[in-house]
Amino acid sequence: MGRAPCCDKANVKKGPWSPEEDAKxxxxxxxxxxxxxxxxxxxxxxxxxxxxxxxxxxxxYLRPNIKHGEFSDEEDNIICSLYISIGSRWSIIAAQLPGRTDNDIKNYWNTRLKKKLLGKQRKEHHSRRLSCLKQQETKKASGTFLPSESCNENPYWPELPMATPLSHPTHQEPWVNDHSSLRKLFIKLGGSTNLQCPLEIPSTQQPIYENSINSYTMNCLTNMGGSQFINQNTQFDMAAANRSLTVLDEIVYSNPQRLEGLECFYDAGMVNDSSAGSSSAESTSWGDISSLVYPPVLVPDFEVCQQVMLQECAFEQPSYLESQ
DNA sequence: AAATTAAGCAACCGCTCCACC
DNA sequence: CGGTGGAGCGGTTGCTTAATT
Known part of the structure; x- marks a missing residue:
């Protein structure tokens, strides 16, 4: 015996809403x-x-202040960054975009944004590969070609562009307005409620702040224990990991300047960085979790992410790495 | 002009979460 | 502590419209 239906399916109307129904x-x-x-x-x-x-x-649709129509570039960036950080948690992403609904963002991502980014990446990869092949042919003709110089066949693991500087938004900007959702999300993802992350970042210490964000992000990823890539049968979910890496790659190539922060990221140390930001004693507060989903600085280098994921993977499933 | 295909979007479905008893 | 049922979420479907042949 299944669960009782929430309504009398035979007597309810389905399909598009009429203006009268909306008005009522x-x-x-x-x-x-x-x-x-x-x-x-x-x-x-x-x-x-x-x-x-x-x-x-x-x-x-009916709720006040709903925004319909074109998404701005800024909104695009926020969606991309958050998707990388937290995946398809559309309600949380929507919470960062006033007036946008989760359904709207989901549709926008699936029908347009994803294609936009993929198209850009494919185009760039194609031209890179063409020029690589040309060079290869020239070297072959001149007899200077070495097999180790062959072009990368894997479209998902191309070489990274150089990092370039990018200005940061201020810490006061309202990227995050739903701390409880984020807290829930962390717990859901298997993260500890006692995250050892720097949360209180003095405004007078901007350089430390930049470091903090990146180490914080990685701390959080680590605290999640990579659990988002472990399925119910405690098997490593390669598809989930690949998806994240692929999307990350797409973003990196669609917006190379976003690699900014990579250097300070390394400086701060990938995980368990005690020097960045405040002490762990302060970290039990969820008052300022903004850096977790702070879009522009959040997008780390995908090789680093790959590294972290592999580390997590080795921790969770030591046999996985051995089998690779 | 008609048929076909693709894109966009609203709405539905089924599942999980969580408060309450 | 377990059961129940409503709320909420993410994935998917299917209808409508636009573009192409």
């Missing part, structure tokens, strides 16, 4: 609120809709 729902919620019970709401209004459907319609 909106005017009721405007006057009375949701009452904390979406299931009961359609009956109260006299709508032949499932409560879940009402909730979705309200959240994605």
């Amino acid at each position: 729902l909106k005017s009721y919620i405007d006057q009375h609120g949701t009452g904390g019970n979406w299931i009961a709401l359609p009956q109260k209004i006299g709508l032949r809709r499932c409560g879940k459907s009402c909730r979705l319609r309200w959240l994605n």
Whole structure:
């Protein structure tokens, strides 16, 4: 026996909402609120809709201050950075973009942003490979070609561009407005609630701040124990890891200047960096977790990420590395 | 002009989480 | 502590519209 359905499936209307239905729902919620019970709401209004459907319609369309239309470059960047940091946690990503809904962002990512980035990466990789092959042919013709010089066949592991400087946004910018979601997310991902991360970063110590962000990010990744790549059967989820690396790679090539921070990242040490930011005693607070999802400086070098993931992998599944 | 294909988006489905009893 | 049910989330579907043949 399965679970009882949330509504009478035979008697509820499906499909697009009519303007009348929208008006009914909106005017009721405007006057009375949701009452904390979406299931009961359609009956109260006299709508032949499932409560879940009402909730979705309200959240994605009728709610005030919903922004429709084109995404800005800044929004693109935020989405990309957050996707790399936390994956497809659309609700958390949406929390960083006022007026955008998780559904909207999800659709935008799946239908446009992903293609945009992939297209750019493929194009660049293709031209790099062409020029590499040309050089190879020239060397072969002149008899100076060495087999070790052959072009990289793997589209997902190309050489990295040089890091270039990029200005940071200020620490005051409201990237994060849902700390509890993030906290939940960390716990969900297997992270400890006692993260050993620098959280309080004095505004007078900007250089330390830059270091802190990167070491903090890596600390958090480490605290997660790489658990996001371990599936329910405690097997390493190569597909998940590959996906993250591929996307990271896409971002790196679509926006090379974002590699900025790499040097200070190395300086700060990859993990367990005690010199960056504040002491671990301060780190139990979740008051300022902004650096975790701070978009522009968050995108680390993909080789470093690869390294970290492999380390995590070796820690979680020592046999995995041996088998490679 | 009609048929076909692709893209975009709204909505649904099924699952997990979590508060409450 | 376990069961229950509503809320919320992410993946997927399918309809509509635009572009192409």
